[in-house]
Amino acid sequence: MADPETGGRDLRLEHVSKRFGSFVAVDDLSLTIPSGSFFALLGPSGCGKTTTLRMVAGLEEPTDGTILIGDDDVTHARPYKRPVNTVFQSYALFPHLDIFENVAFGLRRRGSKKVTAEVEAALELVELGGMAKRKPAQLSGGQQQRVALARAIVNRPAVLLLDEPLGALDLKLRRQMQIELKRIQIEVGLTFVHVTHDQEEAMTMADTIAVMNSGRIEQMGGPTELYESPTTTFVANFLGQSNLIRATVSGSDGDDLVLEVHGQKVALPSALRNGGESDLHIGVRPEKIQLVPEGAAVEGARRNVLPGGVVSDASFTGVSTQYLVRMPWGQELMVFAQNLGTGGLLRRGTTVDLHWDPAHTFALDGRLDVNAGVDRTEGVASVPVG
Amino acid sequence: MSAAQGIGIGERQTLEDPQHDRGSTAPSQPGRRRLTPYLLLLPGMAWLTIFFIVPLVTLLSTSTQTRPDGAEIGVYTQTWRFANYTDTLDEYLTVFGRSFFYALIATVLALAISYPLAYAIAFKSGRWRNLLLVLVVAPFFVSFLLRTIAWKQILADQAWVADALRTVHLLGPDGRIINTAPAVVIGITYNFLPFMILPIYASLERVDPRLMEAAGDLYASALTTLRKVTIPLSLPGVVAGTLLTFIPAAGDYINSALLGNRDTTMVGNVIDSRFLRVVDYPTAAVLSVSLMLSILLLVAIYIRRSGTEELV
Numbered sequence: 001m002a003d004p005e006t007g008g009r010d011l012r013l014e015h016v017s018k019r020f021g022s023f024v025a026v027d028d029l030s031l032t033i034p035s036g037s038f039f040a041l042l043g044p045s046g047c048g049k050t051t052t053l054r055m056v057a058g059l060e061e062p063t064d065g066t067i068l069i070g071d072d073d074v075t076h077a078r079p080y081k082r083p084v085n086t087v088f089q090s091y092a093l094f095p096h097l098d099i100f101e102n103v104a105f106g107l108r109r110r111g112s113k114k115v116t117a118e119v120e121a122a123l124e125l126v127e128l129g130g131m132a133k134r135k136p137a138q139l140s141g142g143q144q145q146r147v148a149l150a151r152a153i154v155n156r157p158a159v160l161l162l163d164e165p166l167g168a169l170d171l172k173l174r175r176q177m178q179i180e181l182k183r184i185q186i187e188v189g190l191t192f193v194h195v196t197h198d199q200e201e202a203m204t205m206a207d208t209i210a211v212m213n214s215g216r217i218e219q220m221g222g223p224t225e226l227y228e229s230p231t232t233t234f235v236a237n238f239l240g241q242s243n244l245i246r247a248t249v250s251g252s253d254g255d256d257l258v259l260e261v262h263g264q265k266v267a268l269p270s271a272l273r274n275g276g277e278s279d280l281h282i283g284v285r286p287e288k289i290q291l292v293p294e295g296a297a298v299e300g301a302r303r304n305v306l307p308g309g310v311v312s313d314a315s316f317t318g319v320s321t322q323y324l325v326r327m328p329w330g331q332e333l334m335v336f337a338q339n340l341g342t343g344g345l346l347r348r349g350t351t352v353d354l355h356w357d358p359a360h361t362f363a364l365d366g367r368l369d370v371n372a373g374v375d376r377t378e379g380v381a382s383v384p385v386g
Numbered sequence: 387m388s389a390a391q392g393i394g395i396g397e398r399q400t401l402e403d404p405q406h407d408r409g410s411t412a413p414s415q416p417g418r419r420r421l422t423p424y425l426l427l428l429p430g431m432a433w434l435t436i437f438f439i440v441p442l443v444t445l446l447s448t449s450t451q452t453r454p455d456g457a458e459i460g461v462y463t464q465t466w467r468f469a470n471y472t473d474t475l476d477e478y479l480t481v482f483g484r485s486f487f488y489a490l491i492a493t494v495l496a497l498a499i500s501y502p503l504a505y506a507i508a509f510k511s512g513r514w515r516n517l518l519l520v521l522v523v524a525p526f527f528v529s530f531l532l533r534t535i536a537w538k539q540i541l542a543d544q545a546w547v548a549d550a551l552r553t554v555h556l557l558g559p560d561g562r563i564i565n566t567a568p569a570v571v572i573g574i575t576y577n578f579l580p581f582m583i584l585p586i587y588a589s590l591e592r593v594d595p596r597l598m599e600a601a602g603d604l605y606a607s608a609l610t611t612l613r614k615v616t617i618p619l620s621l622p623g624v625v626a627g628t629l630l631t632f633i634p635a636a637g638d639y640i641n642s643a644l645l646g647n648r649d650t651t652m653v654g655n656v657i658d659s660r661f662l663r664v665v666d667y668p669t670a671a672v673l674s675v676s677l678m679l680s681i682l683l684l685v686a687i688y689i690r691r692s693g694t695e696e697l698v
Contacts, residue, residue, distance in 0.1 A: 059599055079602040092600035096618045105614075106604035151604070 009070030009083075009158045010035050011056065011191060016065030018051050018215075025051040027215035029065070033159070033208075038185050038192045040206035042199060044238070044373070048215040049195045053161050056193065057086045069158050080109070085152035086161040089168070091144045093136035099123070099147055100132040106155040122154035125184060142173045149181070153188055162194040166201065178204050199239045203227070211235050213373065227285075229362055231274040236283050236364065238373035243289070243333045244281040245306075246366065256358065262329045266304045267358040279366030287336040288360040291323060294351040304361065306354040309333065311346050321345060325352060449671035460665040467668075474672040478656055482680070485652040488567070488642075489635035492574035493582075496631050497624065499575070500582040504623075505616075507583075508590040522583050534573055534644045541569050541645065565647040573641035578634060582627040589623025590616070625692050633681055653677050 011033040018026040026048040033039045041049040054060040056067060058079035067075045074082050085106065093102050103119045112118060123129050126146035136144055145165060152160055162181075166174045182205045185192045196202050202209045203223040210220040211234070219226060219235045230236040233244060247259040247266065256267040259282060268282060292298055294307065309325035312332060316339075323335040323346065333354065346352060450470055451462035475482070507518045525533060540547060541563040548564075551557040563569050593616060601611040617624075639654025653673055660670035 057603055059603070078607075079599070080605045080607055084603070086600070086603045088596060088600055088603075090594075090596055092594070092596045094597060094600070094615060094619075096615075105601070105606070109605035109610060155604070 011159050011193070012068040013052070013056075014066045014068070016052070016055060016062045016067060018048070018055060018060060019063045024215050026055070029215070029217060031210060031217065031220065033191060033193060035158075035191050036189050038182065038194065038205055038207045040194045040196060040202035040209045041212055042196055042202040042209050042238075043212035044197055047212040049212045050163060052212070053086070053163055053193065053195045056159065057084055057161055058082050083158040084161060085155050085157040086163060087148045087152050087165045089164040091148040093144055093147055093151070095136055098132065099128065099134050099136065099139070102136065102147055103151045103154055105151065110155070118154055122150040125153065125187070126150045141169055142177065145169060145177060149184070153184070153190065157190065159191045159193060162192060164196055165194075174201070181205060203239070211238060229272065229274065230283070231364065232372070233281060233364055233368040233370055234373035236362070236373070237371070241286055241334055242283045243286060244283050244364070244370050245331065245333070247280045247282045247363070249278045249280065261306065262327070264306055266306070266361070267302065268361050268363055269358060272359070272361055273363040276363060276365035276367070281364045281366055281368065281370060283362045283364060284356050284360060286322070286334040287320070287338070288356050289333070289335045290355045291325070291335050291337060291346060291352045292355060293346070294353055296353070298355045300357065302358055303355045304358050309352050309354055311348050311350045311352060314345060314348060316345065325354065445671050445674055448667050449675050451668045460667070462667055470668050470672050471676070474669050475676060478653070478673060481651055481653055481656055482676070484650070485636050485654070486684075488571050488574060488652060489632050491571050492578065492635050493628050493632045495571070495575045496579050496582040497628060500579060500586055500627060501624070504583050504587040504590055507587055509595070519587070522580050525580065530577060531640060534577065534640050537569075537573050537576065538564060538644055541572070564645060567646065567650050569645040570642050570650045573645045574635045574638055577638075577641065578631040581630040581634070585626035585630060586620060586623040589620045593619045621692065625689065629685060629688070633685065636681055637677055
């Protein structure tokens with residue numbers, strides 16, 4: 001369904017940097033976004049993701065580097081000369097034009113012959129068929145969002161940029177629009193580049209996610225890869241939650257590395273080590289850990305065990321119970337126990353052992369900041385350089 | 387937005403509740419409460435009555451008065467002579483036409499100067515913005531009269547402007563600017579420029595720059611963005627500015643008196659001389675009322691046409 005004239009072209013950024021005075025917003029960024037993919041730039045506010053997007057749109061000029069769409073160098077092209085359209089965070093609908101004219105704006109500028117048919121099809125796609133004659137102010141936030149999307153999609157750009165498009169919507173509507181966006185992307189087959197600080201949003205929709213931090217890409221990959229095998233503490237903490245524990249390599253056993261974790265031996269399949277020498281952080285996701293009363297046996301041949309934890313907090317959320325377990329060395333680990341209906345709640349103060357499958361461990365360079373990416377308190381990005 | 391409104395309504399209801407309670411327990415309260423708004427309106431109403439309604443009625447009444455035979459100069463009695471209107475308008479129709487023509491030209495010129503200037507101040511001035519706005523208003527610190535007299539100097543026959551125009555043969559060897567119609571129009575344009583710039587600036591300043599970005603993103607060049615987005619969105623300011631310029635310009639007499647000649651007489655000059663020099667009150671009143679009504683009519687048509695009733 002992609003326009004042969006504009007479709008089928010990859011977006012490439014080569015060594016792109018953007019500096020505002022002495023502040024480096026984007027630092028030597030290189031990436032290739034294949035045509036037709038749903039790509040997410042994920043990161044906290046100020047990480048450079050919005051600046052990257054604006055450089056692709058032509059609203060900012062890179063300080064260094066090249067931006068290519070297919071084989072065309074668009075690094076210094078004016079915004080209106082690029083086969084790129086943006087869905088703005090503020091929607092930026094033209095208040096003086098009705099919905100039809102808003103959507104028709106790009107088509108009219110390019111002198112399309114079938115404006116009416118294309119606008120109607122685009123409005124149909126976002127399920128706003130009957131709203132053509134209304135003004136933007138008469139629509140709800142969710143509807144305005146759809147108009148903004150239709151207004152961009154109708155032009156069949158080679159790359160569609162989405163700048164936190166769901167940021168202003170409430171949670172329920174946001175979930176609904178996530179599914180909707182994904183459906184539309186598959187239907188029209190355009191390349192979507194989605195900027196967001198919401199890791200769940202990125203994971204739900206994107207084929208490939210680039211996690212950005214301080215103007216650089218920390219890690220890039222599919223949602224599963226990023227979640228199961230993060231390469232930095234930032235990614236481990238920013239995507240979901242991680243228990244990061246200090247460990248040192250003490251030897252090897254076949255394909256496994258043997259690690260010492262606060263006096264306990266823990267096995268780590270060598271392949272799961274992402275960098276680092278002998279000092280490591282090992283990471284386990286909270287839902288991968290099983291809590292058992294002290295000394296109880298656990299099924300399964302190969303288990304890592306950390307004994308001697310004390311439940312310091314338990315909160316039942318329905319789907320699961322979230323435990324905080326204080327370990328003998330003082331660290332509090334997080335454990336999610338799914339509500340399978342077997343076994344009761346563990347009370348506060350219970351002494352427990354922590355078990356997990358060695359294959360569910362990942363290991364990171366011990367020199368990385370263990371708290372990187374933990375603070376995710378910011379809501380909608382309010383800083384323009386997002 | 388809706389959440390904030392919801393809270394606002396909620397607060398208002400809780401504020402009203404105790405009032406209701408008090409009303410039911412103390413019967414004297416509601417009566418006083420009902421009077422309060424009118425008491426508050428009183429000063430304003432009094433001001434309007436004394437300074438607007440009474441003079442207006444007097445003016446209307448004067449316009450149909452006549453001078454009894456043998457009466458002294460300046461003594462008129464009410465005779466309901468509506469023919470005053472036809473007589474006067476017959477005589478001064480060309481003056482009316484000239485007034486509106488000058489005002490129109492001056493408004494168009496002021497718009498042509500103001501829009502780019504207001505645009506530059508709103509979007510391109512950066513940290514100079516406040517200084518530029520002060521400069522726009524600065525002429526008001528000097529009297530209107532003095533500034534117009536200053537233009538007399540600038541446009542004078544010996545001044546460099548006229549010299550330069552003669553040198554490039556845009557003006558004949560004996561050509562002059564002062565005491566001509568163009569001088570009057572230049573004076574009016576200059577004097578009402580701030581009234582055009584400020585409303586346009588105010589409405590341009592409210593235009594969200596992100597909308598211009600969006601237009602650029604949707605294949606509109608800078609010029610198309612200006613034409614399709616910026617100008618339509620600043621239209622309320624343009625309408626307000628043109629009205630604020632045109633209305634006083636049509637009634638102006640200082641510029642014509644100081645910069646014009648006998649053939650550039652505007653309605654304001656005639657009213658001035660009829661009221662204060664000839665002491666022909668009815669004619670002056672007829673001209674004033676006619677000027678007022680015709681401006682009202684023109685403005686009504688203009689606002690209707692520009693389709694911005696809700697925006698002005």
